[in-house]
Amino acid sequence: MTRPDPISTSPLAAIALQAITQLDKLVGPVEAQFWMQRSNDFLGGVTPITAIKERRSADVMAAVRIVAIEKGLFE
Numbered sequence: 001m002t003r004p005d006p007i008s009t010s011p012l013a014a015i016a017l018q019a020i021t022q023l024d025k026l027v028g029p030v031e032a033q034f035w036m037q038r039s040n041d042f043l044g045g046v047t048p049i050t051a052i053k054e055r056r057s058a059d060v061m062a063a064v065r066i067v068a069i070e071k072g073l074f075e
Contacts, residue, residue, distance in 0.1 A: 015057040019048060022064050026071050035067070042066060 016036065023032035036048045042063045043051045051060050 012052050012055075012057075015052050015060065016049065019052075019060055019064050022061075023067060026067055 020029075020032050020036060023035055026032075027035065039045050039047055040051075040063055043056070043059055046054070048060045048063060051057075051063075
């Protein structure tokens with residue numbers, strides 16, 4: 001019996017994928033990956049990846065919405 005891959009079945013991985021998917025539509029795939037790895041002032045200076053690990057998914061998704069607002073896609 002094979003065990004499921006703990007990374008691909010992780011709820012945290014699902015949050016990261018959701019954030020990257022949204023960002024990809026806004027800024028493209030390369031910039032979306034960079035965004036996830038750069039410190040973010042809205043997240044207190046930590047990277048979105050770190051914030052996800054800290055179980056701050058709502059904050060990460062709010063930061064994604066800020067990117068969308070900056071791009072003029074949301075009111």
